[in-house]
Amino acid sequence: MPAQHPTVDGLEPAWQQALADLRASIARQPAALVAYSGGVDSALVAAIAAEQLGAQALAITGVSPALAPHLREEAQLQAQWMGIEHREIATSELNDPAYSSNPADRCYACKRELHTLLAEMRDAAAAAGFEAAVVLDGVNHDDLGDHRPGIRAAQERGVISPLAELGISKAGVRAISRALGFPWWDKPAQPCLASRFPYGEVISAERLQRVARAEAWLRQRGFAELRVRSQGEAARIELPPDQLPALLDTQLRPALVTAFLELGFTAVSLDLEGLVSGKLNRALPQP
Template identity: 45%
Template sequence: ARRVAAVIGVRHRAVRTRETEDDAYLANGLDRCYHCKSELYGVLGRVAEDAGTSMVVSGANLDDLGDYRPGLRAAKEHGIRHPLVEVGFTKAEVREAARVLRIPTWDKPASACLSSRIAFGVTISVEELSKVGRAERLLKDLGFAQCRVRVHGDVARVEVEPAELPRLAQPGIRGQVVDGLKALGYRYVTLDLEGFRSGSMNPEPPP
């Protein structure tokens, strides 16, 4: 974020949020993202007031509207604007515009909140989030740029891009992943044969 802010010429400010102190967020229900975003937008609203403005904007794009996004309800309640939605940009168009403008993160892999790796209904803890982060760092260090480690109790379900499945299944790589994730405390390490899917733990949409 600091690097992008420097490139486009805006001031960057880091703020502290306290969603991990909110029992409703830690309960990890289907509305988890609502509670997280409510905390975030509340903090940003106060930052905006300090800066002499009432406007807070998000980076949501048109594709987000078709996904399971409880955080959008929090955005509406806090009066958040979505400029990319308002001008009709999809995720692909955002990336292309960023490429043309030479923003260095234009092709950065999608990276959702680590809480999205924990099965709904399983209590979130800072320790578990840290463990997931270390598990995914292990995969990235092995060259899997787009990856997820989804947690189902003591089972770690690994997602990588479908084209990368054969490489991960090679004995040498597979052994490093299994040993590394078991060292973090997971009892079972599984490979999801469907490969990486954004939001694969989201609830199924109604028929």
């Protein structure tokens, strides 16, 4: 029987109820596989699954060149902190032209690959006599109004999105995570590296790794929230507007240009608008 939990100090009543509902929703499941990226949303679902289901909860991270190495490490450390069993599975979405050609619904092919593998894991466990597990993901209520083709792939596989079903927004996820003491409650959104390429521009493992190395170079110099957009062979850097002057420092700028050229980029630019989540989707037809 899942433990009863008191109200959480500092959490407004609406989110208190949302947390209670989330706990009750997950506690009703006999076992759960959590599609876990290490982001704040899936981390909350994984943490509550571990709390309510104990050893019957398992966090699964899909690993491919599109996952930045530092995010893979963070996912591992967070799972240890939560006390949930964590496994990684290799995904092969780059072998699918529906992904590597980078169409507007690229994320559908990615999530189809991940959830096919998760369904196979679930079915194999059931055949071996283990509890019949459901697959949970971290889609939140705000995601339903965004361009998220991957949601359709998850729905086709019967994945449950408890945050979205309970109306828990990104702000709610952060508020609940903060109240529960999760150190990563304010972790910036960090979509996969494939999001750095304009739709229609072919994605390869080599190009993904080049972007990962470029972003790592900046991160090592104190820039925590950033994107390095790859446009052809050129790099375009996005940072929060208040950090733009730091990148133009007379000592840092020459070293940055040299480092990026050595990675194989032919030109480096700074986006004066700054970091805007979802900027890639401006190229899509507007409804």
